[in-house]
Amino acid sequence: MGYNIVESGTSQYQMIPSDSRTFAKAGSIAIGGKTVLGVLFSGVTLANGDYVDGHYYKINVAKKSSLDIVLAGYGTTLLGIHDSNQNLLHVIQTNGTSTDPDSASLRTKVLQPGTYYIGVLCNDSWAFSKPYQFSVKYTPQSIAGASVSVKSKTYNGKTQKASSVTVKMGGQTLKAGRDYTVSCKAGRNVGSYKVTVKGKGSYTGTKTATFKVNPKGASVKKLKKAKRGFTVAWKKPSKAALKQTTGYQVRWSPKKSMKGAKAKTVKATSSAGKKCTLKVSKLKAGKKYYVQVRTYKKAGGKTYHSSWSKAKAVKTKK
Secondary structure (H helix, E strand, O other), X not given: OOOOOOOOOOOOEEOOOOOOOOOOOOEEOOOOOOEEEXXXXXXXXXXXXXXXXXXXXXXXXXXXXXXXXXXXXXEEEEEEEEOOOOOEEEEEEEEEOOOOXXXXXXXXXXXXXXXXXXXEEEOOOOOEOXXXXXXXXXXXXXXXXXXXXXXXXXXOOOOEOOOOEEEEEOOEEXXXXXXXXXXXXXXXXXXXXXXXXXXXXXXXXXXXXXXXXXXXXXXXXXXXXEEOEEEEEEOOOOHHHHOOOOEEEEXXXXXXXXXXXXXXXXXXXXXXXXXXXXXXOXXXXXXXXXXXXXEEEEEXXXXXXXXXXXXXXXXXXX
């Protein structure tokens, strides 16, 4: 019978059960850097007058990708990949001599995540009792086509870097450190800063994105009802935060969801902006309105907004 694995002591090779000559008994191997090392023996199966031997290996494709499979063997050694229903998808072969192995490489089509089998088969006497080896790796994919999202930061007077980066490719979320690395320009003031995502492991190439530093928000300090209107006052930003504030936006709606809200912009340099107050009129009498405020900053030709404050309610006078 013989054993499928020789040189069991080296971490370079994957350990496979020796009795792996059927799909049902296929030994599981990991997709990665390790090389599978096995030996074919004559007299296992008689097919068309030829003695053949073969081994099967089970792999789990975790992500939508193609695979690179490299086989080195003696004689006419075949290597094929099968789907979970044992249908042959691709096949390659080597034609080494009795002393020198030959290598052949196969890049599969894009495979869906799932279970697959790799089979090694031979009926060539040159290959029997000699080791064959192959490796299976994910085909490097360019990360340039990935979608990258970066969580924004809020101005706090300190220099900040992007700390929450999500990279998705083919519907799959990639893992930082394993699939990619991140480098970015630090930012202190309100604005946009460049983030570079570089592929690693099974991924190559780069993708750039930006992360934002948004202005610090404001909160509704006081609401005073008026006839068919109200006056809203909000907390004035600190001196440092005010330098990163161009103005304020106030919005109001009769619905708590703020659906159909109307809004007004107040520049920080205006009289109302300096007082951090705004009078709203011409509303419905005796009606409850929900009010929110946020800050904004214009920088580099773009406008950056803080989050809306918590809504507070006021009822107009009749």
